[in-house]
Amino acid sequence: MLSFGDGSPIGVFDSGLGGLSVLKEIHQLLPHENLVYVGDSVHAPYGDKSAAYVRDRSQQITEFLLNQDVKAIVIACNTATAEAADLLRANSDVPVIGLEPAIKPATQLSKNGVIGVLATQRTINSERLLGLTERYAQEKKVLAQACPGLVEQVEAYELNSDRTVSLLERYIHPLLDQGVDALILGCTHYPFLLGEIRNIVGNNIEILETGKPVALQLQRILKQYQLERNCLNLSSDSTCKAQLSIYNSSNKKQAHLTMKKLWKAPISIQVLPELN
Numbered sequence: 001m002l003s004f005g006d007g008s009p010i011g012v013f014d015s016g017l018g019g020l021s022v023l024k025e026i027h028q029l030l031p032h033e034n035l036v037y038v039g040d041s042v043h044a045p046y047g048d049k050s051a052a053y054v055r056d057r058s059q060q061i062t063e064f065l066l067n068q069d070v071k072a073i074v075i076a077c078n079t080a081t082a083e084a085a086d087l088l089r090a091n092s093d094v095p096v097i098g099l100e101p102a103i104k105p106a107t108q109l110s111k112n113g114v115i116g117v118l119a120t121q122r123t124i125n126s127e128r129l130l131g132l133t134e135r136y137a138q139e140k141k142v143l144a145q146a147c148p149g150l151v152e153q154v155e156a157y158e159l160n161s162d163r164t165v166s167l168l169e170r171y172i173h174p175l176l177d178q179g180v181d182a183l184i185l186g187c188t189h190y191p192f193l194l195g196e197i198r199n200i201v202g203n204n205i206e207i208l209e210t211g212k213p214v215a216l217q218l219q220r221i222l223k224q225y226q227l228e229r230n231c232l233n234l235s236s237d238s239t240c241k242a243q244l245s246i247y248n249s250s251n252k253k254q255a256h257l258t259m260k261k262l263w264k265a266p267i268s269i270q271v272l273p274e275l276n
């Protein structure tokens with residue numbers, strides 16, 4: 001593994017804006033680390049595309065991030081992790097951290113052993129989810145629900161419109177009817193719908209996200225490879241102020257506006273150059 005300057009950024013990408021839910025956790029846990037985020041909104045949702053398409057885009061974005069001298073890459077997308085993590089690891093000389101539906105923690109939190117997973121069609125069909133279920137949840141009942149349309153609602157910043165609520169109800173009610181007491185958000189767009197999801201499921205159901213665990217995993221990896229940014233005096237040393245570079249493949253005002261609203265703090269957004 002190569003050794004990088006401490007100030008090199010960490011690359012984070014997603015099919016679109018959902019990965020901001022992961023970026024937020026990373027920024028909170030590692031506030032001094034420089035970050036480069038790529039949202040591929042032009043090509044979202046990945047969940048409806050072929051595996052080859054998702055692999056190609058993930059590979060191209062990874063090359064872009066490597067050209068920015070990143071010291072680690074976080075795939076802030078369950079779908080891209082399921083399809084492309086092995087490929088990206090094979091082609092990168094920096095650590096690549098993926099994320100996957102929180103099946104293992106859900107088995108520990110569920111009291112009745114009935115667990116629901118909300119994710120994209122591609123994640124639901126993936127061998128990765130099957131493998132996780134076989135490894136950790138053989139004795140449990142795992143109900144996997146594909147949620148077409150939800151990614152688009154988040155991309156359009158329709159977090160509580162009638163259509164969003166009716167899609168959520170359509171996907172979640174059958175799981176509630178079958179008794180789930182733990183619900184996994186297996187797509188990084190869905191944490192932005194948490195308020196509406198909580199309204200539907202009530203307070204007695206555990207809802208699991210992966211942003212925080214991934215940030216903690218990144219912290220462990222940076223430590224392990226001695227890649228942490230060395231800021232001894234974070235509060236007074238202005239050279240230690242983290243830089244946040246945000247790219248979106250879309251040049252549409254709407255996509256940039258949604259990004260800003262989801263981030264909830266001032267950010268400037270650059271249009272991702274054409275990748276091939």
Ligand code: DGL
Binds near residue numbers: 045123
């Ligand atoms: N945020 C992506 C995920 O975690 C959404 C994939 C998509 O664009 O369909 O799976």
